[in-house]
Amino acid sequence: MLLVIDIGNTNLTIGLFEGENLGWHWRLATDHNRMPDEYGLQLLGLLEHAGHNIRDLPAGYITGIALSSVVPPLTGRVTDACVQYLKKQPLVVDTGVKTGIRIRYEDPKSVGADRICDAAAVMHHYGGPACVIDFGTATTFNAITKEGDYLGGAITAGINLAAEALYTRAAKLPRIELQRPPNVIGRNTVHAMQSGLLYGYVCMVEGMVARFRKELGPQMKVVATGGLAEIVSKETTVIQHIDPWLTLDGLRIIWGLNQ
Numbered sequence: 001m002l003l004v005i006d007i008g009n010t011n012l013t014i015g016l017f018e019g020e021n022l023g024w025h026w027r028l029a030t031d032h033n034r035m036p037d038e039y040g041l042q043l044l045g046l047l048e049h050a051g052h053n054i055r056d057l058p059a060g061y062i063t064g065i066a067l068s069s070v071v072p073p074l075t076g077r078v079t080d081a082c083v084q085y086l087k088k089q090p091l092v093v094d095t096g097v098k099t100g101i102r103i104r105y106e107d108p109k110s111v112g113a114d115r116i117c118d119a120a121a122v123m124h125h126y127g128g129p130a131c132v133i134d135f136g137t138a139t140t141f142n143a144i145t146k147e148g149d150y151l152g153g154a155i156t157a158g159i160n161l162a163a164e165a166l167y168t169r170a171a172k173l174p175r176i177e178l179q180r181p182p183n184v185i186g187r188n189t190v191h192a193m194q195s196g197l198l199y200g201y202v203c204m205v206e207g208m209v210a211r212f213r214k215e216l217g218p219q220m221k222v223v224a225t226g227g228l229a230e231i232v233s234k235e236t237t238v239i240q241h242i243d244p245w246l247t248l249d250g251l252r253i254i255w256g257l258n259q
Contacts, residue, residue: 001052001062003043003086004251006114007069007078009137010160011227014043015248016050022252024050025245027227036077040085065090066255068113068247091255093117098257100124102149115142116150117250122223123148124253126241129216131209133239134247135226137161139201141208143216154208159201159228166193178231202235209238 002017008030016024026046034042047053052061065082067090069075075092082090091097093113101119105111118132122144132142135158142153157165159178167175176193184199186192213220224232224239225246233239243249 002252002255003047003062003065003082003088004248004255005065005067005078005082005090006117006247006251007067007071007074008114009071011136013245013248014046015245015251016047016052017248017252020252022245022248025248030071030074032071032074034077036080036084038081039078040081043081044085062086062088064088064255064259066093066251067091068093068117068251070112070114091258093251093254097254099254100148100257101144102147104149104151106152111150112140114247115140115153117247117254118142118223118225119144119150119250120253121243121246121250122221125243125249126221126223128221129219130221130223131212131216132246133205133209133222133224133226133229135159135224135228135232139226141212143212145216146219156204159197159232162201163193163197178228180231180235198231198235202232205232206236206238 004015006013010030012028012030014026015022065088079090082088095109099116099120101116103111118134122130122132128144128146128148130144134140137158138155139158140153140155143151166173176190181191181194184195186195209222222239223241223243225243229242233242
């Protein structure tokens with residue numbers, strides 16, 4: 001069994017693979033104050049929830065751990081937790097790790113590990129050219145060529161981040177739950193905010209996809225991932241594939257390349 005962990009700014013996403021099958025997956029809130037022991041106990045609890053008591057498992061039952069992170073202060077803590085509690089040194093997606101992706105960014109070290117994992121999974125499952133849209137804390141658009149080159153992309157504030165900014169910076173605007181409003185023209189403040197956020201981002205996605213297609217060619221595939229991929233994709237036809245656990249699958253693929 002392979003344990004994969006993606007540390008994001010908002011969520012800690014964890015998966016447990018049996019071969020190529022993602023048997024279990026969890027999405028937890030990222031806690032910047034949690035210590036290695038706390039992360040270790042949390043991992044043990046999740047494994048036990050999945051029916052795997054680590055104390056009763058034979059040595060080598062968990063074949064390995066693969067980890068990606070865009071939160072450097074937490075990378076070491078989670079790594080320590082894996083070593084101390086699961087007795088495994090994680091493979092951390094970083095410079096020098098085989099990914100199957102050629103990075104053509106001006107500074108390859110500045111590309112987020114999650115974006116590389118997404119690109120590896122997309123090339124494996126869908127092929128290029130492709131635009132990968134990740135609806136996370138930030139909304140990122142990532143360009144991959146037919147040959148598997150990661151060119152770069154575009155980064156903007158995520159939907160939830162924009163919603164929180166409206167709430168904290170505008171005195172009369174409430175904190176809202178992002179969902180489809182009854183109409184595009186909102187008849188109250190909540191519906192107006194839902195319309196602006198949801199349909200505004202849908203229009204942005206459609207416009208960015210059209211611009212990426214001009215540079216990558218008409219055969220470009222569009223793959224969406226992240227927590228809000230489902231809700232956005234329901235409002236547009238430009239997204240061809242929804243893969244909510246794309247990053248975890250990319251970690252699995254990269255792990256295999258490094259064995």
